[in-house]
Amino acid sequence: MFETPARIEPCFFQDTIPAVLADLTVELQREADNLGRGLHPESAAELADLVRMMNCYYSNLIEGHNTRPKDIEKALAGAEVEPERRALALEAKAHVIVQRKIDEMYSKGDLLSPTSVEFIAWVHRMFYHEMPEEFRFMERPDGSKVEIVPGEFRKTASDDVVVGRHQPPSSDRVEAFMAHFSMRFRVTEKWASTRIIAIASAHHRFNYIHPFPDGNGRVSRLMSHAMALKAGIGGHGLWSISRGLARGLKDRGEYKRMMDYADSPRRGDLDGRGNLSEAALKDFCGWFLTVALDQIRFSTALFDLERLEDRYRLLVKDISEDKRAPDLLAAVLKHGSLERGDVHLVLKTSERTARNTMSAMVRQGFLKSETPKAPVRIAFPLDYRERLFPNLFTDAELTMPDPRPLSFR
Template sequence: MLYRNPAAIAPLKPSDLPAELREVATHLIEAAARLAGSLHPVTAQAIAQFLRPANSYYSNLIEGHDTHPLSIAEALREEYAPDSHNRSLQLEALAHIAVHEQLPALLAEADANPYTQVFWRNLHLNFYTHLSEEFRQVKSHEGDLLEVIPGELRTSEVRVGRHVAPAAAAIPAFIDSIEWGYRPKAEPNRLARIVNIAAAHHRLAWLHPFLDGNGRVMRLFSDAAFLAEGLAAGGLWSMSRGLARSEQAYKQALAAADAQRLNDYDGRGNLSEKRLVAFCQFFLQLALDQLHYMTQVLAIDGMLERLHRLVDLLVVKRKWRPEAYYVLEAVFLKGSIARGEVMRLTGLSDKTAKDLATTLLAAGLLATEPNNRFAPYRAAYPLAFAPVLFPGLYPAGKEADILHAQVGR
């Protein structure tokens, strides 16, 4: 059925907030606050920067683009694959990283309201501006090759699996309905606003406002909505990781919520309210799982133990001195240390301490301001050591590749 009346997207959210949704939303608030307060702000910022490539990896993986994390790391160093397709995949990963980094600024421009056409179009525009020509074209259901215009709403009809998206000409009217229905400032109940993030994620998928790139825009929107609601925990968790690790169940839940009203007890809109509630529960539970995962990974005792294990591994490989641990421990706990602290922490001579700091800078586990010999050393966490320091962040096979590339040589 090709919908033209914007009333067809109703209900936009559950009419009453079921107890199970109130409960998971409450747990999200508590878990995000706990994670946000678990680290020094400088350390948290370093880890958030480290997590952006993982967020990109998983978001693109959902689209069937399995770009190896090592290839993403190479692209961040401006080292691109010689063949055009893999280079396009690298540029796609960089596009997601760049837009994700811009979310706070884009939100500020949108008056902290991510539920607007302008915000979604800006996400799409910024994402597609970075892409190669290869990924700016898409085949229609009839087999025609169509060009994706960055930031522009679609002007042709689309079908996604069994779902026929609403008529292209009616998209502005549907968007008006969404903008009016999800106004954050009009909803005083924070738990309801959190549930709306999940509900809007589905309704955007159902509307399919762009010719292509809707999934990426939805996930970036969701990240922005969690940020606007104070649940991003400084960027220390990734929604895309949860969705990708449950990809089949995620896509099934999306499709199930496309269903029309099941019976007289299933809300009053065109679409099923029961299925929407089930999707919201699924989506928010995945978010909570990711918060719990990162809280566990970043627990201080566990992180310090893994830092010790990393140093031991590199000492065995005769690449580092064992005193490196004291430096890495200090920057993890304090965020940064003065340069002179290295000598005090390690008990090494001035020259040996400087050599050790140089080794850690080269490894990417320390950072500092370039061309400033008085700048402190800051915490940093490169992809190369992700399997040891953040186990389970990437799939096991990818972690094995990463670890071999760094310490298996």
């Protein structure tokens, strides 16, 4: 039977946007605007790098790969990782590198449409170029192994796959489906609310097509991250969709259940005009956007930026005997960076004493710089991150202000 790309319809809501989704877009915009407010952009950029690690940690966890944060940091620094954990660490490194590049392109205004075929192929290509050899092959049902070609869609019958109960489009139809996908979601980029809702619907429809032999889940989560940036709810890079998808709203199995539910076929004349259920798509979008809202609010509570300086001062006071160190860290956090020649002015001491204080803070990982003569910036050493940001890589709950009740059902 000839497969038409209309099989993934509805990609969006044809007539009117459901009120509950419209309400969610307003909440998301408001909460994302508040996230990171008052923090210098350079200091926010350092925190964003920490969130990239959290994002890849949870994205890998969804795939069943539990990677230690310390191993991720070692891999990013080019340090040796124990052989038994090396492959997972390099896989996580690949994720961070791609997300970092996406963020850089967005900040420069060079980010392509995240739902374009060009962007999606680029994400997969860059991700697999960075992958360790162990993860660049997949096993077929007959036991044979085939190499995953970075950036290439499924093409032949031998690449056909089954995902749980779902049978994605045949490999020889993937290009047509992806062209339709890109065309349909390009339309949603015209308005702020539709850009936000499309993050959710595109996430499912992309995975429904399952265009690559492997890596679709990670690519879809990076696509969702890029779409959030384009939609104006990136929150300075200080929140992670992967953490929310890995945890769900009630339990860890929600993501897979909701993805499966959104595969539901149309249920009669009152359920939209496409092949798939519009009601199920509405529920999935409501769930996905509620997860995003929950994660933005989690990051707001986790980073607690109004009290970050106080926490950092107390930490450095406990670690260092230098009474000037907390003042230096607070100044760099506030201003984003500090010229080395200005440190003595901030500390109101001699250049030599100021240099000694600054050098000690760099050695201990509280400050960093591109070169020995470049300005110093704030850093968040992994050994002390639980002190600064408790529960960053754990499942413990934070006390968050109650949001206005929202129901997506």
